[in-house]
Amino acid sequence: MSDPQNPESPSQGRQPVAKTYKMFVGGQFVRSEGGKVLRQENSQGEFLANTVRASRKDLRDAVVGARKALGGWSGRGAFQRSQVMYRVCEVLESRRELFEQSLQRVAGMSREQAQQELDVAIDRWFWYSGWCDKFAQVSGSVNPVATPFFNFTLPEAVGVVALLPSARSPLAGLVSGLAPIVAVGNTAVVVVEQAPTLAVEFAEVIAASDFPGGVVQILTGQRKDLLETVGSHADVDAIQWFGSPGQESANLETLASDRVKRVHLHRDPEPEAWLEDSMQRLDWIDQCVEWKTAWHPRGI
Amino acid sequence: MTKESTSAKFPLVHPIEPLSPAASREESGQGVKDLLFGDLWEYAPAPESSEVSGARDHYGNFIEGQFEDGGERFASHNPATEELLFEVSTADEACVDRAVTAARRALPRWSGLPGVERGKFLYRLGRVIQERSRELAVCETLDNGKPIKESRDVDVPLAAAHFLYYAGWADKLTYAFPGAKVAPLGVVGQVIPWNFPLLMAAWKIAPALAAGNTVVLKPAPTTPWTASRLAEILQEIELPPGVVNIVHGADATGRALVGHSGLDKVSFTGSTEVGKEIQRKLAGTGTRLTLELGGKGANVIFEDAPLDQAVEGIVQGIYFNQGQVCCAGSRLLVQESVHDLVLAKLRQRVATLRVGDPMDKNTDVGALNSAEQRDKVQRLSEIGLQEGASMHQLACDLPEKGYFFAPTYFTEVSASHRIAREEIFGPVLTVQTFRTVKEAVDLANNTRYGLSAGVWSDKGSKLFQVAGAMRAGVVWGNSFNQFDPGSPFGGYQESGFGREGGRHGLRPYLEVRS
Numbered sequence: 001m002s003d004p005q006n007p008e009s010p011s012q013g014r015q016p017v018a019k020t021y022k023m024f025v026g027g028q029f030v031r032s033e034g035g036k037v038l039r040q041e042n043s044q045g046e047f048l049a050n051t052v053r054a055s056r057k058d059l060r061d062a063v064v065g066a067r068k069a070l071g072g073w074s075g076r077g078a079f080q081r082s083q084v085m086y087r088v089c090e091v092l093e094s095r096r097e098l099f100e101q102s103l104q105r106v107a108g109m110s111r112e113q114a115q116q117e118l119d120v121a122i123d124r125w126f127w128y129s130g131w132c133d134k135f136a137q138v139s140g141s142v143n144p145v146a147t148p149f150f151n152f153t154l155p156e157a158v159g160v161v162a163l164l165p166s167a168r169s170p171l172a173g174l175v176s177g178l179a180p181i182v183a184v185g186n187t188a189v190v191v192v193e194q195a196p197t198l199a200v201e202f203a204e205v206i207a208a209s210d211f212p213g214g215v216v217q218i219l220t221g222q223r224k225d226l227l228e229t230v231g232s233h234a235d236v237d238a239i240q241w242f243g244s245p246g247q248e249s250a251n252l253e254t255l256a257s258d259r260v261k262r263v264h265l266h267r268d269p270e271p272e273a274w275l276e277d278s279m280q281r282l283d284w285i286d287q288c289v290e291w292k293t294a295w296h297p298r299g300i
Numbered sequence: 301m302t303k304e305s306t307s308a309k310f311p312l313v314h315p316i317e318p319l320s321p322a323a324s325r326e327e328s329g330q331g332v333k334d335l336l337f338g339d340l341w342e343y344a345p346a347p348e349s350s351e352v353s354g355a356r357d358h359y360g361n362f363i364e365g366q367f368e369d370g371g372e373r374f375a376s377h378n379p380a381t382e383e384l385l386f387e388v389s390t391a392d393e394a395c396v397d398r399a400v401t402a403a404r405r406a407l408p409r410w411s412g413l414p415g416v417e418r419g420k421f422l423y424r425l426g427r428v429i430q431e432r433s434r435e436l437a438v439c440e441t442l443d444n445g446k447p448i449k450e451s452r453d454v455d456v457p458l459a460a461a462h463f464l465y466y467a468g469w470a471d472k473l474t475y476a477f478p479g480a481k482v483a484p485l486g487v488v489g490q491v492i493p494w495n496f497p498l499l500m501a502a503w504k505i506a507p508a509l510a511a512g513n514t515v516v517l518k519p520a521p522t523t524p525w526t527a528s529r530l531a532e533i534l535q536e537i538e539l540p541p542g543v544v545n546i547v548h549g550a551d552a553t554g555r556a557l558v559g560h561s562g563l564d565k566v567s568f569t570g571s572t573e574v575g576k577e578i579q580r581k582l583a584g585t586g587t588r589l590t591l592e593l594g595g596k597g598a599n600v601i602f603e604d605a606p607l608d609q610a611v612e613g614i615v616q617g618i619y620f621n622q623g624q625v626c627c628a629g630s631r632l633l634v635q636e637s638v639h640d641l642v643l644a645k646l647r648q649r650v651a652t653l654r655v656g657d658p659m660d661k662n663t664d665v666g667a668l669n670s671a672e673q674r675d676k677v678q679r680l681s682e683i684g685l686q687e688g689a690s691m692h693q694l695a696c697d698l699p700e701k702g703y704f705f706a707p708t709y710f711t712e713v714s715a716s717h718r719i720a721r722e723e724i725f726g727p728v729l730t731v732q733t734f735r736t737v738k739e740a741v742d743l744a745n746n747t748r749y750g751l752s753a754g755v756w757s758d759k760g761s762k763l764f765q766v767a768g769a770m771r772a773g774v775v776w777g778n779s780f781n782q783f784d785p786g787s788p789f790g791g792y793q794e795s796g797f798g799r800e801g802g803r804h805g806l807r808p809y810l811e812v813r814s
Contacts, residue, residue, distance in 0.1 A: 138478055143802050145784035146461070153788045153804060156768075237793075250584025257579035260572065260591065260794045282479060282814040286807075290750075291799050293788045294767050296777035 021051045021196065023058065023220055024203035026065030027213015033057045038221065040197055043108030051196040054221035056229045059189065062217040063235050066160040066187035069214025074157040074185030082132035085183060087209040089126045098201060099171065106195045107170050120275045121175045127280055128179035135184060135285055148298045155289035157185035158262060159237030162230045164223060166242045169274035170195035174202060176274065177240055180284040182215055189217045191230065196220035223248070231255025238262035238288060262287070313685070315695035316651050343654065346661040348448045352435040359524060360389045361548055362531035364402040365541025371395060376524055379445035380658050380667035380702040388524045391547035393556045396516070399545035400562040403487045403514040406542030411484045411512035415471030422470060422509060424537045426463030429456065432533070436526055440498055441658045443525035445667030445703065446621050448659050458783055459502035465785035466506035469806055473511065476806050480814040484512030485588060486564030488809065489557045493570045494520035494669050495624040500569055501527050503800045505544060511809035514543050518557050521550040522670050563587055567808065572794050590798025590808040592626065592790055594723040595751030598744035599629035599780060600766065603637045605756035609778060611645045614729070617754060617780035619653060619707050622668050623727040627752035629780050631720060633743050636733045643731065646709070647692065653707050655696050665727060667702045674703035677726030684710050684719035689730070715746055723749070737762070741769045750792030754780045
């Protein structure tokens with residue numbers, strides 16, 4: 001039997017230790033409450049691993065984890081948040097080989113394509129990391145009102161954001177969806193259907209950087225199992241959805257109306273399009289904030 | 301609800317009588333000095349004249365620059381006298397369709413105008429509103445029931461200021477969002493409530509037009525007057541036909557408008573219930589949406605607050621516009637150590653409020669907008685009593701006709717009471733106490749809404765800390781119910797999404813691509 005993690009390595013009679021792909025919830029790697037798994041194959045159709053098929057209960061647990069972490073993460077200084085985010089780039093760089101191999105094996109990319117996707121993912125995360133302590137400066141305002149008041153508008157985290165990321169771009173797409181959410185202090189619940197092993201490897205990067213537990217939860221499984229819970233869960237404040245708008249997104253929007261949830265639908269473009277600078281967007285940060293305006297009288 | 305009828309039914313009703321100087325001295329145990337208004341002097345009537353209203357018998361829907369005569373008619377009444385004011389044409393589906401088509405036709409020319417030209421139209425509109433402010437204020441008060449001093453000093457000047465403010469944005473859109481390209485969205489359907497009819501029309505129309513969109517506006521069926529006057533002004537300033545269209549009617553018209561497939565965007569201000577219905581209706585259509593919905597704002601008074609100003613802020617927060625304000629400070633949270641003192645001061649201040657003819661320039665609290673609204677306020681107040689809260693109501697003579705409700709506050713309120721959870725949209729305040737900062741924040745945030753909050757403390761560091769912890773889109777420090785066209789306004793959670801006012805208020809009317 002060849003090493004499912006690394007088909008090129010010689011076996012020479014030694015059995016490698018196969019990896020169990022768990023989900024990442026509340027800073028812990030956990031199995032599913034429901035015990036269901038999905039068979040993952042590599043791009044040649046060979047068995048790669050079993051990954052967790054998250055249940056609705058798993059999703060609710062993930063929301064609990066995200067809610068618990070929200071106060072600490074959104075309450076952190078923006079500069080410190082940016083430092084934590086930058087650290088992800090460091091860890092990603094140090095694991096280049098793993099991700100290049102994974103992208104080839106899971107997504108069927110060539111070595112060059114895999115390198116390019118990884119470069120973009122790291123640089124994009126780097127771009128969003130810097131926005132943590134600049135977004136408020138660029139997008140907030142001091143408002144010159146007519147009365148003697150000091151009046152200003154600042155962004156705040158919207159809360160717990162569910163992310164249904166790109167199904168076409170396993171790493172650049174995931175990073176492009178997740179970074180703008182956490183940059184402004186939200187906590188995230190990500191439901192990954194495509195390339196789940198790669199998403200779990202990315203969760204390991206998050207775990208190895210300085211993120212407090214619960215800021216990012218990564219669930220693997222099938223969107224169709226979880227969409228109703230994502231849409232109707234009272235403790236999910238906003239949803240970032242990538243795909244082809246249709247019945248699935250319409251159902252999600254319908255369910256979300258019950259709590260006046262913020263739903264943002266995005267077309268999931270071709271994999272190459274994810275590498276373009278135009279997919280690096282300040283307005284995606286804007287979609288993950290609430291604007292608070294404060295008034296205070298001036299006078300003696 | 302008069303003092304007599306309620307007191308007979310509910311032993312927990314405490315009438316708030318104007319204090320005589322003698323009574324005031326008796327209350328001095330609280331350290332509260334009486335304002336000595338009491339019953340010492342009577343106010344002479346100071347009525348504003350209704351002659352300037354320029355009323356017509358009938359207003360039609362305003363489509364492509366013309367008033368249409370057709371359509372089934374409904375009556376608009378003065379809520380303070382229940383007298384007929386005029387009739388209005390209802391817009392049916394065909395009429396709404398004509399309005400949307402007109403807006404679509406007008407779009408290329410309007411969005412293609414240089415920004416500075418659009419800006420000059422908006423500027424002229426603001427100026428004409430200023431010139432005709434007296435008649436607009438009179439119309440607003442007659443149609444809505446709000447005191448003339450509020451329509452004169454708040455609604456109309458702010459409406460003009462909104463047009464003047466956004467006039468200046470029309471030619472600066474490329475500066476509004478750094479690094480981004482902007483474009484108008486197209487045809488916008490806007491539905492507004494009855495509590496600030498002209499002001500809400502201005503909040504909706506001004507940023508939409510500045511951004512290059514065209515508009516179909518639906519005013520509330522009980523307050524169609526100032527929007528119709530605005531239509532006359534649009535003719536006067538020769539705004540290109542179809543850029544703003546106004547359709548009248550109730551729910552059916554609203555549904556026809558927001559469900560029209562020719563819209564690129566819907567903007568709604570009103571109840572959370574209807575907002576959810578619209579969000580559900582637009583699911584899967586790709587039509588953009590912003591919602592400005594209900595609220596249950598907390599007004600938090602710390603022991604180190606400037607208490608006299610705080611009491612003014614409490615009154616401003618809940619009795620302004622008869623409490624029919626989505627951002628009203630309807631939940632008073634007082635630190636336990638100053639509860640008795642604040643309540644004694646509040647009681648005294650409420651005793652000075654003058655309730656009655658909205659056209660009287662001395663009136664503080666006018667009529668509620670409709671019998672339906674008055675009944676709702678009354679029903680919720682009775683529920684408050686049934687749930688065991690203690691009701692304090694200004695003892696005053698209410699006019700025999702019209703939809704009046706005396707200023708009221710409830711004590712002995714717990715967080716689970718319906719009056720502390722539901723938006724009453726009337727002059728009814730609930731009072732709760734807290735001990736610690738954390739408890740205050742938890743109580744304030746214990747709501748599905750998130751529109752407004754007030755924080756009172758003379759300690760700046762505490763004020764900013766608590767303001768930051770409030771889950772609300774607008775936080776007033778040592779003040780309440782302040783508005784400005786340059787100041788973004790809008791809610792968290794079930795109070796809606798999107799902002800109106802300021803640079804942020806442009807965002808919902810533009811395609812912004814970074």
